Structures are given as C-alpha cells and as structure tokens.
Amino acid sequence: MTIEIIHTRSDGTLIHGTSKGDGAAEVLKTRDYSSGYTQPARHSRTLGCWYLPNSRDKRALKTMLEALAERLRAAGFTVTVTIREADRRTFADAEQERVERAEDRAERFAGYADNASTRSDAAWARVGRIAEGIPFGQPILVGHHSERRARRDQERMDTAARTSFAESKRAGYWSGRQQAAEAYERHRTNPGRTLRRLDKLRADLRAVEKWQHGQSAKGYRLDPTNPEVSAELTIRHDELTEEITYWEEVIAQAEANGFKVWAPQDFKRGEYARYGGTWYEVLRVNPKSVTIPHIHNGVGRKVVRATDAANGWTWTLPYHEVSGRMTADELAQKFTAAP
Incomplete structure (x- = not known):
C-alpha cells in the first residue's frame, strides 16, 4: 500500500492512501518530537483523507513532512511526498472562502443556540407543571402515603431545573460563538x-x-x-x-463610505489630534505618527496640552489610531471651559 503526502498552497497538506484499521492512523495522530514531526494530522470525512491543520495557503514544512514520511515507512508503508508550491489560490479567493465559512458557522451556531434555548424553556415548563400539582407551601408529609410521590416530584423538579439552567448556559455559549462568527468580516x-x-x-x-x-x-x-x-x-x-x-x-x-485616512500633511504642530475621547496637542509631526503629551495624562480628560505632560513625557500616536483633528482656535471654541 502506498501513502501519498501531497502539499499544495491551494489545498494544504493532504494524505491519501490510508484505510481504516491499517495502522496509519496511530502514526498520523501521534505528536512525536523525537523525529521532528510535531503536528498531529486529522481525518476529514468531507475530503475523504487525512490532512495537516493550518497548512493551507502556506509554504510546505519539508523537514516535518519528510519526518512524517519516515515514521510511516518505519511502520511498513510505502510513502511518496509531493510538493507543488506554485499550485495556489489568490488571496481574494481565500478571503472569500473564510468569510463564507464564518457565515456558515454563524448560521450553525444560531441553530445550536435556538435548540438549547428551546430545551431550557421546555425543562423550566416541566418544573412549573409539577409545581402546579403541589399546594402552595405544602411540606413533604413524612410517613403519609403521599411522601413517596412528593419526594419523586421534588426530584423531578430539581432535575428539570438543573437541565433548564444547563441548557440556558449552553444557549449563551453558542450565542456568543454566533456573534463572534458574525463579527468576523467586520473585524477583518x-x-x-x-x-x-x-x-x-x-x-x-x-x-x-x-x-x-x-x-x-x-x-x-x-x-x-x-x-x-x-x-x-x-x-x-x-x-x-x-x-x-x-x-x-x-x-x-x-x-x-466616509472613513478618513490621516497623514502627515493633515497636521501641524500646535493642532490637536483625537485619540479615544481625548484631544491631544500635537507636539511634532512624524512620517507615521504624531508626538503628543504622554497618553496617561488623558485619563478622564477632554483635552491634554503640552503643559500637562508630567516631566515632559511624550507618546507617539500612529495615524491609523487618530479619530479626529482640530486647530487650536477650533478647540478653544469647542472647549472654552476645558480642564
């Protein structure tokens, strides 16, 4: 039997030629530092083969692939290693697939959250139905013929309540995963x-x-x-x-859409740049940033001037973190009573 280890940038590292029970899985799943092969492979039902996680759109780690091949050969397999680095997909195609997968995850997680929420509500409803059959404030009558049923109802209510809480927690978890997946493209x-x-x-x-x-x-x-x-x-x-x-x-x-990309030509010394909710006086204009009074001086303040810098400490504010600009006159008009 020949096992083929094939790496392309478009598909990553795929491992073909194994079958269930042939012993290859034990080698592929093992993390082995002694041979230089440290990354366990995973099996994909969709691909119908084994693969190395996080190998897609990346250069082949030849030393690691050869170490894996040697371990498989030592287990009695014939192994070939093929690397085709020029076989790749465009970045736009890769990014589009990542966005689509995030959307699929969001939809799937939303379903998980809805199902868990439904189970939580159903379990809590069971608690209510059982409680309706018990007179308000009625204790368990020890020795009475109703004691066995009362204790059984109490246990059922406790189990249902615990189920409801657990499913509610599970719904919150999947809802958080859904929100994270939905935020993928916005974050990127x-x-x-x-x-x-x-x-x-x-x-x-x-x-x-x-x-x-x-x-x-x-x-x-x-x-x-x-x-x-x-x-x-x-x-x-x-x-x-x-x-x-x-x-x-x-x-x-x-x-x-209205976003401003700030640059050195947008600022002069003595003007003000906004970072967060604070306006900082521009002390110097640099190619990639403006120098401002130390950032810690802005805690709880609307305006920080050069005279506010303790011991003359300064900070550099990159242009991509600037969210606004004002001249000294504009700032004076806006914050006539600024601290």
Whole structure:
C-alpha cells in the first residue's frame, strides 16, 4: 500500500492512501518530537483523507513532512511526498472562502443556540407543571402515603431545573460563538486594523524585494541564485502583492463610505489630534505618527496640552489610531471651559 503526502498552497497538506484499521492512523495522530514531526494530522470525512491543520495557503514544512514520511515507512508503508508550491489560490479567493465559512458557522451556531434555548424553556415548563400539582407551601408529609410521590416530584423538579439552567448556559455559549462568527468580516475589514495590517505587509514586501536582490533584510540574507529560494521568493512576492492590493481596496471603500485616512500633511504642530475621547496637542509631526503629551495624562480628560505632560513625557500616536483633528482656535471654541 502506498501513502501519498501531497502539499499544495491551494489545498494544504493532504494524505491519501490510508484505510481504516491499517495502522496509519496511530502514526498520523501521534505528536512525536523525537523525529521532528510535531503536528498531529486529522481525518476529514468531507475530503475523504487525512490532512495537516493550518497548512493551507502556506509554504510546505519539508523537514516535518519528510519526518512524517519516515515514521510511516518505519511502520511498513510505502510513502511518496509531493510538493507543488506554485499550485495556489489568490488571496481574494481565500478571503472569500473564510468569510463564507464564518457565515456558515454563524448560521450553525444560531441553530445550536435556538435548540438549547428551546430545551431550557421546555425543562423550566416541566418544573412549573409539577409545581402546579403541589399546594402552595405544602411540606413533604413524612410517613403519609403521599411522601413517596412528593419526594419523586421534588426530584423531578430539581432535575428539570438543573437541565433548564444547563441548557440556558449552553444557549449563551453558542450565542456568543454566533456573534463572534458574525463579527468576523467586520473585524477583518476594520479600517484601523486594516491600515496596521498594510504597514506590516508592505514591510514584508520590501524585505522580499531586498532578498531577491541579494540584500540583507530583517537581519539576514537569502541566496537568490538558489532556484528553490528564488522560486519561493517569487511566490511570496506575488502573494504579498495580491494581499496588499486586496486590503488597499478595502481602505478605498472605507474612504468612500466616509472613513478618513490621516497623514502627515493633515497636521501641524500646535493642532490637536483625537485619540479615544481625548484631544491631544500635537507636539511634532512624524512620517507615521504624531508626538503628543504622554497618553496617561488623558485619563478622564477632554483635552491634554503640552503643559500637562508630567516631566515632559511624550507618546507617539500612529495615524491609523487618530479619530479626529482640530486647530487650536477650533478647540478653544469647542472647549472654552476645558480642564
């Protein structure tokens, strides 16, 4: 029997050729640090094969795949390893699938929450129906012929109440999961987060371009004359370019909807930038931020001026965290009695 370990960026690492009871599962599920293979595989009924979690849209970890192959060979299997890095999907396609999966999760979790809530209500209704048959304030009459029934009713009420509470808690859990899934796209496309993400992606792209030219970046060099290294850098360059373009379009749409992307040309020294609910005097305008009085001085205040900075301490406020701008005159008119 031959087991095929196939990695592509589009599908991740898939493991074909196993069958139930052949002994491969014990190897694939085991986390083994001694051989260098540390990630257990999982089986997917949908895919009909084993797969390595979180391997999709990523470069193959060749050392780990070879270690896994050696462990399977030691168990008596014939194993082949195939890696096709150029087989990948666009970032837009990957992101769209992530959004659709989040929507599916939200719908599924909503169903779980509704079912649990229904069970909770039904259990609580049972408590009420049993209680209706018991006179108000009636104690259990020890020794009376009704004692056995009364204790049985008490136990049934207690069980139903516990079930109701447990199902209510379960409904709250799934409702929280539903809300988190529904917030996925909103969280991912938040303009402030997207701008921070773009800064990092552009820095990564600059590093890749330096490596492609044989220059040092992030503290080390790569050899662009190595065909394998060169191919990986080309793929990574394409991936980063696609992702940057995607998120730039998200920001463009946010601007069209009224979001303001602040920049150095929007500020002058002595003007005010808003962060949270506080206006801070701009002490210096930098390429990626404005220098303001130390942020802790803004706790509980509407306005923080240069003279409010304890010991002259300052803070840098990135442009993507700025939520407003005012001149000194505009601020004076708005906060004539500001602290």
